[in-house]
Amino acid sequence: MRFLFLIKKELLHFLRNKGLLVFVIYLFTGDIYIAANGIDLSLKNAKFYAVDYDMSFQSRELVSKMIKPWFDFKGYLINEKLADDFLISDKGVGVLVIPQDFSSGLKRGVFNIAIYLNGADASTGYLFAGYASDIMVDYYLENLPRKKKLAKVFTESRILYNENTLTKNFLGLSELFSVITLLVLILPASSIIREKDEGNIEMILISPLSLKRLVVAKLIAMSIVILLGSFIAVNVVLKMGLSVPVRGSIGLFLLLTLGYIFTTMGLSLLIASISENMLQVSQLAILFLLPILFLSGSWTPYESMPLIFQKMTYLSPLKYYLDAGYAVILKGLGFKFVAFDILMMFFMGLPLFVIGTYFLMKKL
CATH class of the missing domain: 3.40.1710.10 (abc type-2 transporter like domain)
Known part of the structure; x- marks a missing residue:
């Protein structure tokens, strides 16, 4: 019961931080909508x-x-x-x-x-x-x-899953995945650094509450925030606002998202172990974010990359999340089609989580 109160405390802290709350709401709504409509990969006028x-x-x-x-x-x-x-x-x-x-x-x-x-x-x-x-x-x-006169060959293309080749379908989802990556890197680390800035770590050390429980409560609370934001983004922004066809199971997509949160959260713990203040958290988050995005295939097609970068894409957890997310949302595929991606995210996330936790506990 005490542990549930810890999670509730972290959620209340998040809701009372007006600046961070507005930032997260904007990322899951306005940012995705603008990104989907602001870029068109086809020729127009x-x-x-x-x-x-x-x-x-x-x-x-x-x-x-x-x-x-x-x-x-x-x-x-x-x-x-x-x-x-x-x-x-x-x-x-x-x-x-x-x-x-x-x-x-x-x-x-x-x-x-x-x-x-x-x-x-x-x-x-x-x-x-x-x-x-x-x-x-x-x-x-x-x-x-x-x-x-030459024999003229007529070709007829049949486009599946995005019949009108609307770029907003791809860009909206791609932006959602980027937003989730950014928030997974920032939110847990910022929540931990806040305790250090306010001087609460010393109080926790002399209290019956263990640091590990506090960290776990923070991770669970921030995961709830990201999952809730993802649910709203898919059902309200993508499905209703942008008319993106959501063919797959929302529950399966949230399960994928939870797996991706676990995979990337180890990096957030590592950021928290290195950082001394919120400025360093934001700087290190960008440092980790850019390689993850560049190597995922969301900005540059896999085939267009140099060979060495094509091999390095397998080190980006976002690559597996992208493949599985598109398969569930746009294609409506089930668990067995994305099981490999979930497995790869787990195997990548486990050592990252262990390493991040080790350095964080050592620093605290």
């Missing part, structure tokens, strides 16, 4: 111009195929010098340069077009080039001379 030296029906027809919502045609330019000026002043993402013999060359099966891109925003420029190239290839194949 990309401004572009055209330099058309041919001014034929075919050249104008090609430009007319680049329509909204992907492209935003702003008009024709007189020459290529103006194209450079417009791109330098960031008035557009790209400029199409259509040669004078475009229509006549098209009749002979020749297709020459230049695309000038604004490389200041490399990702948007890459998307613009990809989208425009697809349109041009289709137009070329449609207008090939009859004697040069």
Whole structure:
């Protein structure tokens, strides 16, 4: 019973800390909503111009195929010098340069077009080039001379689990996982450091209450806070606010989250053992957070990383939590499909927890 009162005390301490309470509420609500809607990985309303030296029906027809919502045609330019000026002043993402013999060359099966891109925003420029190239290839194949007609291959993609390829589905969940990681690193460590700042450690040492019980109570209380925040984030922000389809079991997702909390909490105990104040807690939390995020695959696809970093991703507990979380929420898979990820999180978390507890007890 005394132990339950300890947990209640820690929860009340958390609720009375208005700044920390507002911070946690914002991370589980506003931060996730803004991150999901503030970034779009698809091409939208990309401004572009055209330099058309041919001014034929075919050249104008090609430009007319680049329509909204992907492209935003702003008009024709007189020459290529103006194209450079417009791109330098960031008035557009790209400029199409259509040669004078475009229509006549098209009749002979020749297709020459230049695309000038604004490389200041490399990702948007890459998307613009990809989208425009697809349109041009289709137009070329449609207008090939009859004697040069090629067999056109039609491909039909079937997208599962995110049929409309909405980036908010991925980004909302990804931000939730990042928020959970940040809070698991900060909350337990800050709760322990608060006792040191207020001088309560000495009082605990001469009281019947053991330090180990106090630490465990703090860990349980902060885990409850994170689990409650995760539950609200999934059901209110993701499901209701962002219309992300939650196909799997919320209970299984919370079980995954609990396993991830245990895995990462050892790092939080290690941070608490090193830190002397809250400033050091926040600095060390960022120091641990960035490698975990970079190596998880949430920011950079696994295949795009150098080989050495691809191997190092298996050392990031967030990688397993991401894989299992996406599988449960978006795919609706059951326990047997994520059992391996849970097992890996446990095996990674156990030594971290033991090491963190050892150094913390030694420091206190």
